[in-house]
Amino acid sequence: MNTINQTLKQYYGYTSFRPGQQTIIEAILKGRDAMGIMPTGGGKSICYQIPAIEMEGITLVISPLISLMKDQVDGLVAMGVKAGFLTSQLTLDEQNETLRQAMNNEIDLLYVSPERLENTYFLSRLRQMQVNLIAVDEAHCISQWGHDFRPSYQAIPAVRDHCSTNPPFAAFTATATQKVREDIVAKLELSNPYEFTASFDRPNLTFSIVHPKKKQVKLLDLLKDKESSIIYCNTRKNVERVHSLLKKKGYDVGYYHAGLTSAERTQYQEDFLYDKSPIIVATNAFGMGIDKSNVRRVIHYNLPLDMESYYQEAGRAGRDGAPAEAILFYSSQDIITNNLLIEQGNHPHAKKNLNTIISYCKTGRCLRKTILDYFDENPSFDSCANCSNCNGETELVEVTQSCQKILSCIFRMDQQYGMGLITDVLRGKENARIKSQGFNELSTHGIMKDSTDEEIKDIIALMVSEQFLHVGGDQYPILKFTEKSVDLLHARHQLFMTKHQKETVKAKQPFTE
Numbered sequence: 001m002n003t004i005n006q007t008l009k010q011y012y013g014y015t016s017f018r019p020g021q022q023t024i025i026e027a028i029l030k031g032r033d034a035m036g037i038m039p040t041g042g043g044k045s046i047c048y049q050i051p052a053i054e055m056e057g058i059t060l061v062i063s064p065l066i067s068l069m070k071d072q073v074d075g076l077v078a079m080g081v082k083a084g085f086l087t088s089q090l091t092l093d094e095q096n097e098t099l100r101q102a103m104n105n106e107i108d109l110l111y112v113s114p115e116r117l118e119n120t121y122f123l124s125r126l127r128q129m130q131v132n133l134i135a136v137d138e139a140h141c142i143s144q145w146g147h148d149f150r151p152s153y154q155a156i157p158a159v160r161d162h163c164s165t166n167p168p169f170a171a172f173t174a175t176a177t178q179k180v181r182e183d184i185v186a187k188l189e190l191s192n193p194y195e196f197t198a199s200f201d202r203p204n205l206t207f208s209i210v211h212p213k214k215k216q217v218k219l220l221d222l223l224k225d226k227e228s229s230i231i232y233c234n235t236r237k238n239v240e241r242v243h244s245l246l247k248k249k250g251y252d253v254g255y256y257h258a259g260l261t262s263a264e265r266t267q268y269q270e271d272f273l274y275d276k277s278p279i280i281v282a283t284n285a286f287g288m289g290i291d292k293s294n295v296r297r298v299i300h301y302n303l304p305l306d307m308e309s310y311y312q313e314a315g316r317a318g319r320d321g322a323p324a325e326a327i328l329f330y331s332s333q334d335i336i337t338n339n340l341l342i343e344q345g346n347h348p349h350a351k352k353n354l355n356t357i358i359s360y361c362k363t364g365r366c367l368r369k370t371i372l373d374y375f376d377e378n379p380s381f382d383s384c385a386n387c388s389n390c391n392g393e394t395e396l397v398e399v400t401q402s403c404q405k406i407l408s409c410i411f412r413m414d415q416q417y418g419m420g421l422i423t424d425v426l427r428g429k430e431n432a433r434i435k436s437q438g439f440n441e442l443s444t445h446g447i448m449k450d451s452t453d454e455e456i457k458d459i460i461a462l463m464v465s466e467q468f469l470h471v472g473g474d475q476y477p478i479l480k481f482t483e484k485s486v487d488l489l490h491a492r493h494q495l496f497m498t499k500h501q502k503e504t505v506k507a508k509q510p511f512t513e
Ligand code: ADP
Pocket: 014, 015, 016, 017, 018, 021, 038, 039, 040, 041, 042, 043, 044, 045, 046
């Protein structure tokens, strides 16, 4: 048995490495930069902790959450690993003592926040430490393309200049598209890093999209078995509303959002962790660092803002490997609300992210494959037999013909207008704007008069998210063709839309002409 296997056994009690762990550790031990992309719970910590234990000197771990740092360090100390952390919550004496231990090589790992790297006193001490590795946790926070950008992460690459030892860098994240991965390598200035990407697939999770007539009724139905569940809502108000509904119905349920006091949050979190109240209703503020293995179901009561957050949140179900569910409630009202949030906020990629989620809700393809494709994993299967699309819970409606009508209308309007006006023309409206442009004379005017605005907009949203249309324009969103549009216009491509059979109010034959 080689030494890293012994270390794994001795400190962690595990007999074998998970995929990627050993090769990442070996690369680091050779002094090479490394990047590990592994899902939450995939075992990233061991990848830098074992090198830290093995090598002379000290590993600096940059971690974004103070609460996580303490838990990690407590865990390490309990296993007999010498580790410390620096946060502003410690007294100055405590901080100085930890720095002293670090400079005297009395600890193997030092956890710090990225903000600490902007502190000149700390940087001057760093020079006196024998830093053998810089491990960056949640490395996607350095990328503006990611979903969690933290400006303080930009201070990380300069730390190289403050170390006298030229340590390797190792970056870890659970969520990164190819683009974000490349950005991490560039921003952290990793040189020829060893990269390992674990499969993101979570075979024990059943993914479902439901389109409930009444969300509350559906929710109560799902929770009948009282299994441990997390219900994510988009606003504090919705969290409180859903929480009081469940409370009224007699559930042991807690809630969590950033408006609670920290004592309240800790209390609800612990009640959840120890199954005193096995159900929790929360905003996306809840969950980072929560390691509860028996969560049987994660329900998104509202549309999440992007695929990364969705997958990370949904992935909190079934960490024990037993069957668990990830259920997303879809409603067009949420699309409107999210659009508004995006308009009001200042998130450059929010619109694209929203389209990705809408596309996920609307696709007729295997949901698991859709997710894995998004993360550039491109699995070889077409059907997972374990999602609501593969299980036949959704009805596929072909919308190719409607798409042709919409595209042809956009073409005749010279690709200069947005969704609202295009929809009005397709429905045959005769308002002043339409008349002044002569759009009432177009052959496509009124060509979809039997559809509702929402049906047309749903199809446009689907085409946008499937890249058959592109949203351009400087001032306001204009729908333009992409290189794929002509194929659809000539029906060389078919497009299908899901109807969530059991849950939808049956509209009168909306998509057949
Ligand atoms: P991540 O940081 O990727 O979310 P962790 O490092 O916290 O994941 O690991 C998740 C869990 O998996 C921990 O309980 C950890 O002890 C366990 N684990 C990690 N590596 C192994 C392994 N090789 N064998 C068994 N369990 C492991």
